[in-house]
Amino acid sequence: MNRPLALDRIRVVLSRTSHPGNIGAAARAMKTMGLRDLWLVAPESFPDEVATARASGAADLLESARVVGTLQEALADTVLSAALTARRRELSLPRLQARDAACELVARSRDGIVALVFGNETSGLTNDEVGLCSLPVTVPTDPDFSSLNLGAAVQVLSYEMRMAALGEAVATPLDVPPEPATHADFEGFIAHLERAVTASGFHDPANPKRLLPRMRRLFNRVRLEKEEVAILRGMLTTFETPRKRG
């Protein structure tokens, strides 16, 4: 599968992050979802070995991260930016849920860079910072416990961005499907089953009850593969042929 172009146009901006470990966690979260472009606005401590340790395999994102003094600078060349905000604000735009925001950002990435902006761990984004962004975004956490930490928030949003970007790309199935049983294979199996359960005494053709319709219903539901039919019939053959015991 080709890498969707949109992934190279998504920027993650962390504003005034207090704990360098969270910068590392964010880098790792981004990289698992194929995002690479990390900007840091006035981080309290960066570079920092704690950040590098938490990033584990994603230290390359920290090395290429851009450090700037203001959110304005980080957003200057973007065409759309979304601000993560946990609480409803006065006079704010209607907040979009993460999934809808991701769709909108990915759609707009055709025109240029789009940004996801995350605030300080304790205080979040200021009203001014939210005001600089085009749309406020929220993750629909449990109202009784909405304390998504920074790394977790970046993980969920990066995941949604990847899902939106892949959804735009050509969908390819994950795995090659095995060869399905044909209708004739299926009927051959059911007929074989009928013979075997009649011989074993489980099924009485003179008083059939609902056994065969039920078995049809069960095995129809499963969409048998050709090879599975062969195995099931092999099994039935051994049941029909009592083995010499002892």
Place this chain on the structure above:
Amino acid sequence: MNRPLALDRIRVVLSRTSHPGNIGAAARAMKTMGLRDLWLVAPESFPDEVATARASGAADLLESARVVGTLQEALADTVLSAALTARRRELSLPRLQARDAACELVARSRDGIVALVFGNETSGLTNDEVGLCSLPVTVPTDPDFSSLNLGAAVQVLSYEMRMAALGEAVATPLDVPPEPATHADFEGFIAHLERAVTASGFHDPANPKRLLPRMRRLFNRVRLEKEEVAILRGMLTTFETPRKRG
């Protein structure tokens, strides 16, 4: 907004977790999304103050967590279970993406408890563990850097479960669905099948090939009903007891 019922029927199972910090991170991730039912299979260290510290506001989930010795115990009363797996396996069921699996699990939660199963941080789930679950699930990470850590994986899946639960309308099915087989019913059937095919000579325990994993895969796919299990086992019993002929 009322709390969706589905959230109380979703169990998170962590199998053989090495680092107690990850148990705490998982508890926090669950709680942000409104999940509460945490089961731990043979954790390396639990309870542990590192877990409690990482859980921060979610220590209540650790206190109510159930610790068991085997995955079987954790799944015994579930009606559907999904195993997170990073790699493609031989003979596996087709893997579902997290989003599709969440929809399926939430839909099935009408019938009872559904489980999400996560393996050890380094080695993941064993083939046997995956075989105990009804469906394999994958998070579509970047193929070049798929190292989603345990807390992050639980975060993404819990988020998808919450989104699916919130998305489910008050829809009530038109027909009363038949009672599903539990995990214990399923395992009882597989054990019975194993005895029968061993006695018939179809299966050689000394040279098992891939028969039983294939049968697990087949019957897992069909989502057996309780009554169907009873019929299949009745059938096996007659196959085991050769009838007097003539």
